[in-house]
Amino acid sequence: MAITSANQLELLQTAEAVAREKMIDPSLVVEAMEESLARAAKSRYGSEMDIRVNIDRKTGRAIFTRVRTVVAEDELENYQAEMTVDQAKLYMADPEIGQQYVEEIPPVDMGRIAAQSAKQVILQKVREAERDRQYEEFKDRAGTIINGVVKREEYGNVIVDVGRGEAILRRNEKIGRESYRPNDRIRVFIKDVRRESRGPQIFLSRTAPEFMAELFKMEVPEIYEGVIEIKAVARDPGSRAKIAVFTNDNSIDPVGACVGMRGSRVQAVVNELQGEKIDIIPWNEDQPTFLVNALQPAEVTKVVLDEEAGKIEVVVPEEQLSLAIGRRGQNVRLASQLTGLDIDIMTEAEESARRQKEFEERTRLFMDTLDLDEFFAQLLVSEGFANLEEVAYVELDELLVIDGVDDSTAAELQTRAREYLEAQAQKAIDHARELGVEDSLMTFEGLTPQMIEALAEDGIKTLEDFATCADWELAGGWTTVDGQRVKDDGLLEKFDVSLEEAQDLVMTARIVLGWVDPEDLAVADEEEDLSEE
Numbered sequence: 001m002a003i004t005s006a007n008q009l010e011l012l013q014t015a016e017a018v019a020r021e022k023m024i025d026p027s028l029v030v031e032a033m034e035e036s037l038a039r040a041a042k043s044r045y046g047s048e049m050d051i052r053v054n055i056d057r058k059t060g061r062a063i064f065t066r067v068r069t070v071v072a073e074d075e076l077e078n079y080q081a082e083m084t085v086d087q088a089k090l091y092m093a094d095p096e097i098g099q100q101y102v103e104e105i106p107p108v109d110m111g112r113i114a115a116q117s118a119k120q121v122i123l124q125k126v127r128e129a130e131r132d133r134q135y136e137e138f139k140d141r142a143g144t145i146i147n148g149v150v151k152r153e154e155y156g157n158v159i160v161d162v163g164r165g166e167a168i169l170r171r172n173e174k175i176g177r178e179s180y181r182p183n184d185r186i187r188v189f190i191k192d193v194r195r196e197s198r199g200p201q202i203f204l205s206r207t208a209p210e211f212m213a214e215l216f217k218m219e220v221p222e223i224y225e226g227v228i229e230i231k232a233v234a235r236d237p238g239s240r241a242k243i244a245v246f247t248n249d250n251s252i253d254p255v256g257a258c259v260g261m262r263g264s265r266v267q268a269v270v271n272e273l274q275g276e277k278i279d280i281i282p283w284n285e286d287q288p289t290f291l292v293n294a295l296q297p298a299e300v301t302k303v304v305l306d307e308e309a310g311k312i313e314v315v316v317p318e319e320q321l322s323l324a325i326g327r328r329g330q331n332v333r334l335a336s337q338l339t340g341l342d343i344d345i346m347t348e349a350e351e352s353a354r355r356q357k358e359f360e361e362r363t364r365l366f367m368d369t370l371d372l373d374e375f376f377a378q379l380l381v382s383e384g385f386a387n388l389e390e391v392a393y394v395e396l397d398e399l400l401v402i403d404g405v406d407d408s409t410a411a412e413l414q415t416r417a418r419e420y421l422e423a424q425a426q427k428a429i430d431h432a433r434e435l436g437v438e439d440s441l442m443t444f445e446g447l448t449p450q451m452i453e454a455l456a457e458d459g460i461k462t463l464e465d466f467a468t469c470a471d472w473e474l475a476g477g478w479t480t481v482d483g484q485r486v487k488d489d490g491l492l493e494k495f496d497v498s499l500e501e502a503q504d505l506v507m508t509a510r511i512v513l514g515w516v517d518p519e520d521l522a523v524a525d526e527e528e529d530l531s532e533e
Contacts, residue, residue, distance in 0.1 A: 027057075031125070070096065085097065135193065139200075150181065175206050175274050189206065190202060191208055209241075227249055230243060232283070239276060242278075290339060441460070441463050446504075455492075466506070476488055
């Protein structure tokens, strides 16, 4: 195929036709043609040459040029594409390193093999342009709902035609036992769009919580306009779901707005989700109140929140227990997902038994350590004293409010408590020294003798050992494994050391050892404060 005046315009016509068919920019097709012609010319003139082709966008004329770059004499490697300054003087006046000499060369007469190669280059470029266009179109649509047409089903996965491409609805992203036939219309949520070597991959979902949120946004104008905000969604796809809504407008009932007249709005969402039952719950920034709402329709008697552990205890009447837990634990599981808390549900009888057990354990502690009779020990527990430290170091006035306790009795109680604590501390120190704890750790401010003993039993015997600890190793914490929250026990957790306190202790140890400069910490804290502002 020779590039002659007879077929010059055909290049542009071909480019425009391909661009229209593939819905891409015609200039991309022309660039692909230029690259394919340059490749054909290299096969004719030599692969080491730097040959470039420029197609005039108006006339279609293809101009073939050879480019040679001026380089230093000791850097000359490719004699076909480079030349020294002395060689360049034959073609240029005052040549400089880096300059290029461009000369036009005769167009090539493309044989069958070269033409086929050029065609492959053009097709490859067109495919790449098509993939880029598809990715650019869908990457910003992730997180939205789209309507598509089912093309086929492969091993349980549904291939969906979404207009300018195909997307996949995996079997685990379908609701229940949904099945589709070719040409069925389907409404899906674009969960993710990835750029891969085989082209952009569009992943769809009908089980994602965000799908329900987007459906409500379509059905409830107040959500679309931002008057009502969806705070959280939890789903058991195809069975049941909970959605928490909130508004700052006191004149609007967020739950009623989502339900709609005679349930018309929520029913539209239910129908799309194959009859999934939906509980619409008012969101509240107070977590215990929000949890009580989330456990509806069960009634809650009492809520005890442990913010540090992210755990909450809920007390319900005996007859409400099965309703609160739900079928196969569904109700409490969804409430847990909605609030982000671990929920421990117990009956009033179970809670009473636990409280009684704690009361007996504290009573026994005071009887054994302070040499008190059962009645007196129970008085202490009833007044809210939970441990010896509280008795030893509390203001005397707080002991005097107990019936039958005068100044001398209060002083005697504190003396006994302090003597016992000091004996326990000395015992812990002696044991720690037996285990080989060094003075650097023994004298470190902030650690009690019992803490040092616990660290020593775990092999931490020097200040250097302590400084290498992570805060969660000391204070404990929670991690999520396979969707379940798992407790990590901390070395100092039984001493009620919080994560923040553990961080301060470890950082102080690093400063004492000279590992960290306090001035650097101050600068980092200032930068963090500024970023938060």
